[in-house]
Amino acid sequence: MRILFAILILALFLRFWTIGINPPSLTWDEASWGYNAYSLGLDGKDEFGRFLPIAYLESFGDFKPPMYAYLDIIPVKIFGLNEFAVRFPSAFFGFLTVLITYFLTRKIFENSKNSNYYALFASFFFAISPWHIMLSRAAFEANVASFFIILGIFLFLIGVKSTNKLFLIFSFISFVLSMYTFNTARIFSPLILFSLLLLFRKEVFNFRKNFVIAVVVSMILFLPLAKFLITPQASLRFKEVNIFSDIAYIDISNREIENDKNALFSKVLHNRRFIYSVEYLKHYFDNFTPNFLFGKGDGNPKFSIQEVGQLYLWDLPFLIIGILLLFKKKEGFWYLIPLWIILGVIPAATARETPHALRAETILPTLQILVAYGFVNVFSKKNLKLSILVIFPLFINFLYFTHGLFTHYPKEFSGEWQYGYKESINYVKSVKSDYENIYITDQLGRPYIYYLFYTKENPKVLRENAKIKRDGFGFVNVEGYDKFKFTKDPNKIIGKNSLYVNLPGKVPANAKRLKTFYLLNGTEALVAYTI
Numbered sequence: 001m002r003i004l005f006a007i008l009i010l011a012l013f014l015r016f017w018t019i020g021i022n023p024p025s026l027t028w029d030e031a032s033w034g035y036n037a038y039s040l041g042l043d044g045k046d047e048f049g050r051f052l053p054i055a056y057l058e059s060f061g062d063f064k065p066p067m068y069a070y071l072d073i074i075p076v077k078i079f080g081l082n083e084f085a086v087r088f089p090s091a092f093f094g095f096l097t098v099l100i101t102y103f104l105t106r107k108i109f110e111n112s113k114n115s116n117y118y119a120l121f122a123s124f125f126f127a128i129s130p131w132h133i134m135l136s137r138a139a140f141e142a143n144v145a146s147f148f149i150i151l152g153i154f155l156f157l158i159g160v161k162s163t164n165k166l167f168l169i170f171s172f173i174s175f176v177l178s179m180y181t182f183n184t185a186r187i188f189s190p191l192i193l194f195s196l197l198l199l200f201r202k203e204v205f206n207f208r209k210n211f212v213i214a215v216v217v218s219m220i221l222f223l224p225l226a227k228f229l230i231t232p233q234a235s236l237r238f239k240e241v242n243i244f245s246d247i248a249y250i251d252i253s254n255r256e257i258e259n260d261k262n263a264l265f266s267k268v269l270h271n272r273r274f275i276y277s278v279e280y281l282k283h284y285f286d287n288f289t290p291n292f293l294f295g296k297g298d299g300n301p302k303f304s305i306q307e308v309g310q311l312y313l314w315d316l317p318f319l320i321i322g323i324l325l326l327f328k329k330k331e332g333f334w335y336l337i338p339l340w341i342i343l344g345v346i347p348a349a350t351a352r353e354t355p356h357a358l359r360a361e362t363i364l365p366t367l368q369i370l371v372a373y374g375f376v377n378v379f380s381k382k383n384l385k386l387s388i389l390v391i392f393p394l395f396i397n398f399l400y401f402t403h404g405l406f407t408h409y410p411k412e413f414s415g416e417w418q419y420g421y422k423e424s425i426n427y428v429k430s431v432k433s434d435y436e437n438i439y440i441t442d443q444l445g446r447p448y449i450y451y452l453f454y455t456k457e458n459p460k461v462l463r464e465n466a467k468i469k470r471d472g473f474g475f476v477n478v479e480g481y482d483k484f485k486f487t488k489d490p491n492k493i494i495g496k497n498s499l500y501v502n503l504p505g506k507v508p509a510n511a512k513r514l515k516t517f518y519l520l521n522g523t524e525a526l527v528a529y530t531i
Helices: 002-016 028-043 067-071 073-079 083-108 115-127 130-136 141-159 165-179 185-199 201-206 208-229 232-241 248-259 264-269 272-286 290-295 315-329 336-348 359-363 366-378 381-417 421-434 447-455 459-465
Strands: 437-441 467-470 476-481 484-487 498-502 512-518 524-530
Touching: 002 083, 002 115, 002 130, 028 067, 028 073, 028 083, 028 447, 028 459, 067 073, 067 083, 067 141, 073 083, 083 115, 083 130, 083 141, 083 366, 115 366, 130 141, 130 359, 130 381, 141 165, 141 185, 141 359, 165 185, 165 208, 185 201, 185 336, 201 208, 208 232, 272 336, 315 336, 315 366, 336 359, 336 366, 421 437, 421 447, 421 498, 421 512, 421 524, 437 447, 447 476, 447 484, 459 476
Parallel strands: 437 484, 437 498
Antiparallel strands: 467 476, 476 484, 498 524, 512 524
């Protein structure tokens, strides 16, 4: 237990250390989570005034699953409306996931003499995982959903072997909670739960009373979400990001058929359903490419430092060995791991952008379990000295990653995190009383939520005074409230006694610059000026 305790301390440190300033700023989704938690904590309503929203938060019109905001209410109450509080749930549940990984791995291989070693190394490799560390250090709801999914699987395995009905009930509840947390879980959780029920149908039948109770409880909890999922709003986000909404493939299909003069073979070969299927498979296997897993990782700097893969290069040989030995030895519930991976990538592959570390997080911690399985089977207790020697390169990989994350990453990628909003808003607050109107560019994305967040504006001001525009697709744009006006081109509005906050390249030649705000690498981010 001392070793596990040390692993947990390490996991806690890597997920909480400096999360208030690294990542260097909040994304607009993070600011939205924090402000909605703040709003719910004040009067039980979200930013737009919906009382105790259960199925969704309207937010920017992307209809976010609401769980993260509710989990953030207490941290915001305790620590205030700031970056640390907003990211606390993700870091905390990331830490808990390391702990659950230990118990889950022991349960999967409970009949093996090496079960404790598998579990310890799996939790250790997960604790230092670049993939999981990056997603635990920002307010990514996917990270919390992963905890509920892993907990659900663990409780299910206990529940089918126990006469205590609570385990099975809590397993179903955990899966439902994951669906209230992240959109991807709405596909994966039913898939993995249905698969578990098929695999353990004999055990479930023997405890059918427990099963019925679990189903009834989970269906009651799921009902508000079920009602929402059949609405047009529920499909907005999916239509925005999935490959099946891309009409370019239909154009390709029609063009190829036309080129073949509408021949029958062409209608089959270039059928749009066939093209979409091929494209889906490409996107599916994108998530297993070497560059993504072991090279530079996800191309989005929010999910990777761009110098280390989602896994360490050191993991590669032991991952391969682990896969081979898993199928050879067939210990315990070994088949759950490949099944988990296969199902986990299904929702991620529908995205237009692949590979995608956030949407593919559902496969964690299976990869770390496989690495641990390979490592332990290669280096038994008899080869302890050799195992320490072999693990040394992992230590070098780990140092390289953490050095990059804590030293270079904030400065190099502050622009990717909308850095500059906080500093500019603090300045605007200090001079707000001097101006009648303040015009702010929206080119950095969603400025209104940053102004609400950093000014700690009472939500009633937004609800009563905001100019809100909802387009035909359901997307929400707050064009202004109080003195603040958010617009694409502030310079088009020449107002007497007005302050402007704009991108450096959009400052008029005749403007009087009052304050310049810089990225951490010294590049200009925003400029405050008058005309």
